[in-house]
Amino acid sequence: MTETIKRHKRVDVADALRGFSVLAIILLHSIEHFNFYSFPDTAGQSQWLNFTDKAIWDGLFFMFGGKAYAIFAMLFGFSFFIQHDNQRMRGNDFRLRFCWRLLLLFLIGNINACFFTGEILVMYSLIGFVLVLTCRLSNRWLIALITICLLQPVFIYQIMRVLISPEYEPLQINDAPYWAAAFNVQSTGTFIETVKVNLWEGQLASLAWAWEHGRIFQTAGLFMLGMLIGREGWLLKDKLPAWGKVFAIATISFFPLHGLIPMISEFISNTNIATPLSILVSSLANFCFMLMIVSGILFGFYRSESVRKALSLLIPYGKLSMTNYVTQGIIGAALFYHWGLYLRLGITASELVGIAIFLVQYWFCRIWTGRHNHGPLEYIWKRATWI
Numbered sequence: 001m002t003e004t005i006k007r008h009k010r011v012d013v014a015d016a017l018r019g020f021s022v023l024a025i026i027l028l029h030s031i032e033h034f035n036f037y038s039f040p041d042t043a044g045q046s047q048w049l050n051f052t053d054k055a056i057w058d059g060l061f062f063m064f065g066g067k068a069y070a071i072f073a074m075l076f077g078f079s080f081f082i083q084h085d086n087q088r089m090r091g092n093d094f095r096l097r098f099c100w101r102l103l104l105l106f107l108i109g110n111i112n113a114c115f116f117t118g119e120i121l122v123m124y125s126l127i128g129f130v131l132v133l134t135c136r137l138s139n140r141w142l143i144a145l146i147t148i149c150l151l152q153p154v155f156i157y158q159i160m161r162v163l164i165s166p167e168y169e170p171l172q173i174n175d176a177p178y179w180a181a182a183f184n185v186q187s188t189g190t191f192i193e194t195v196k197v198n199l200w201e202g203q204l205a206s207l208a209w210a211w212e213h214g215r216i217f218q219t220a221g222l223f224m225l226g227m228l229i230g231r232e233g234w235l236l237k238d239k240l241p242a243w244g245k246v247f248a249i250a251t252i253s254f255f256p257l258h259g260l261i262p263m264i265s266e267f268i269s270n271t272n273i274a275t276p277l278s279i280l281v282s283s284l285a286n287f288c289f290m291l292m293i294v295s296g297i298l299f300g301f302y303r304s305e306s307v308r309k310a311l312s313l314l315i316p317y318g319k320l321s322m323t324n325y326v327t328q329g330i331i332g333a334a335l336f337y338h339w340g341l342y343l344r345l346g347i348t349a350s351e352l353v354g355i356a357i358f359l360v361q362y363w364f365c366r367i368w369t370g371r372h373n374h375g376p377l378e379y380i381w382k383r384a385t386w387i
Contacts, residue, residue, distance in 0.1 A: 008082050008085060008086055011235050011236070012301075012312065012315055013235055013297070013298060013301045013302070013311075014075060014078060014079075014235055014318070015314070015315040015318035015319050016297065016301060016311040016312060016314045016315050016318055017071055017075060017294065017297060017318065018071075018072070018075055018314075018317075018318030018319075018321040019314030019315060019316070019317035019318030019319075019321070020068075020071070020293075020297065020311075020314055020318070021068045021069070021071040021072040021075070021321075022068075022072070022317065022318070022321050022324050022325055022328075023314065023317065023358055024060075024063075024064035024067070024068035025064075025068050025069065025072070025325065025328075026324075026328045026354050026357055026358050026361075027060055027064065027351065027354050027355070027358075028060055028061070028064055028065065028068065029116075029118070029328065029329070029332060029354070030332065030350050030351055030353055030354025030355075030357065031056060031057055031060065031347050031350050031351050031354070032118075033332070033336040033345075033350060034116050034118065034329060034332035034333055034336055034337075035116065035117045035118040035182070035186075036183070036186040036187075036336050036337060037183075038183075038186070038187060038344075039344075039345075039346060039347070040344045040345070040346060042346060045346065049346065049348060052347075052348045053346055053347035053348050054347075056347050056348055056351050057347050060351075065286070066282070066283070066286035066290075067286055067289050067290040067293060069120065069215075070218070070222055070286060070287060070290040071290055071293065071294060072120075072321075073124070073218075073219050073222035073223060073226070074222045074223075074225055074226040074229070074290075074294075075226055076124060076128070076222075076223055076226060077131060077222065077223035077224060077225060077226025077227040077228075077229075077230070078226035078227065078229055078230045078235070079226075080098065080128075080131045080135070080223070080226070080227055080230075081135075081226070081227045081229075081230030081231055082230055083098070084098065084131075084135055085230070085231075095132045095135065097385060097386075098128075098131070098132055099129065099132060100385065100387075101381070101385045102125045102126075102128045102129060103125070104381060104384050104385065105121055105124060105125040105128070105381070106121075106122060106125035106126070108121055108322075108326070108377065108381065109121030109122035109123075109124070109125055110122060110199060110203075111326070112325075112326045112329055112330075113198050113199055113202060113203055113206075114194075114195045114198055114199060115194075115195075115198070115329050115330045115332075115333040115334075116198075116329030116330070116332065116333055117182050117186075117198050117202035117203075117205060117206055118206055118329075119206070119326075119329055120206075120210075121322075121325075121326075122203060122206075122207075123206070123207060123210055123215070123216075123219065124219070127216065127219050127220050127223065128223065130220045130223055130224065131223055131224070131227055134224055134227070135227065139228065139231070139232070142224055142227070142228050143228070145221075145224060146221045146224045146225050146228065147221075148221075149217040149218065149220045149221030149224070150217070150218060150221040150283070150284070150287060151280070151284075152214045152217055152218070152276075152279070152280045152283060153217065154214075154217065154276075155214060155276035155277070155279055155280045156276075156280070158170040158272070158276045159273055159276055159277055159280075162270065162272045162273050163273070166270070168272070169272065170272055170276065172212070173208040173211065173212060175204070175205050175208035175209060175212070177201075178201040178202070178204045178205035178208065179205045181197050181201040181202075182197055182198065182201055182202045182205055184197075185197040185198075185338075186336075186337050186338060187338055188338055189338055189339060190338075190339050191339040193339075194333075194337060194338075194339050212279075213279055213283075214279045214280065214283045218283055218287070235298070237302045240298065240299060240302055240303070243294075243295040243298050243299065244295070244299075246291055246295050247291070247292055247295035247296065247299075250288040250289070250291035250292045250295070251288075251292055253284075253288045254285055254288035254289050254292065257281055257282075257284050257285035257288060258285045258289075260281050261278060261281055261282050261285065264277050264278045264281065265278065297311060316362070316365040316366050316368075316369040317358075317361065317362055317365050319365070319369055319374070319375060319378075320361075320364075320365045320368065320369070320375030320376075320377075320378065321375075321378075322375065322377045322378055322381065323375035323376050323377040323378060324361050324365070324375075326377060327361065328357055328361065331357055332357070335353065
């Protein structure tokens with residue numbers, strides 16, 4: 001008699017969440033011109049267009065800034081749990097294989113970095129080792145480590161040091177020359193020059209920005225949170241009552257945290273305290289808002305048939321999340337950078353371009369998922385994992 005191979009079934013709502021996060025990322029990256037902050041003079045444009053530019057910029061960053069990335073990071077940890085547990089049920093240890101998988105991700109991330117300085121896959125490949133180190137820990141230890149990471153221990157240390165010794169100067173990374181080099185090549189460079197700068201100065205600038213804005217510890221915490229969510233089956237329908245509590249706590253926490261952010265610089269004159277405290281508070285506020293979004297999507301997906309149908313439209317896009325994330329950077333660079341079309345568009349027009357990129361990608365995803373189980377990059381990554 002043939003033994004049935006045990007494995008976790010694919011969770012549709014996870015793919016819907018991935019699709020939502022990558023869609024939000026493309027909408028943000030488009031108005032940023034893919035980390036190329038160069039915009040035409042708006043002095044002569046209409047007041048109505050000025051209004052839409054500001055509404056789009058402020059609205060998108062309020063809704064998705066720091067939240068879409070957080071969902072994407074959390075689902076990275078969730079995917080690790082699924083892969084690790086599938087192998088555990090077969091009697092295999094996936095940890096060393098995942099280390100090789102992270103090395104492959106590092107290579108894919110650097111290919112992406114050739115085009116886009118703000119890519120995150122290289123950072124994921126470096127921080128991802130925390131999953132290998134913690135996957136055998138108990139839930140109690142995981143929760144403790146997640147809490148520590150989300151509370152930004154480096155910034156808390158800096159604040160405490162300044163309070164104890166006002167003359168203390170927190171160590172800061174001077175990333176301005178790296179950003180200046182990246183901006184210069186985006187403005188005037190050829191494709192080869194852009195690749196050279198992106199792979200060194202661009203990556204250093206991106207990683208330095210992530211460190212200075214608390215993304216390193218937050219990403220590690222989100223990775224472990226995703227793994228814990230997978231372990232406890234929190235993306236399944238029977239966990240909705242718990243997500244109701246999460247939504248309530250996150251909502252109650254978000255509004256005072258969000259309201260506190262502008263007050264910090266107003267009432268704390270010492271920038272060595274105000275800067276890390278602002279980053280800490282905004283990081284926690286974004287985390288709470290992300291939990292509100294995730295719990296809302298889960299309730300809509302499992303409780304409302306019409307919402308489920310709407311969210312299910314994002315499943316093909318989520319299944320090809322890596323392919324979509326990498327190709328949107330390539331397309332965006334080709335549209336906005338000097339080596340490409342060098343489009344000089346305002347925020348509203350740039351957002352329309354982002355929507356167009358999404359629609360083209362979505363059309364491709366619908367066709368591809370009708371014939372294949374994995375996206376092009378996802379398939380290559382999976383096959384190479386088992387070399």
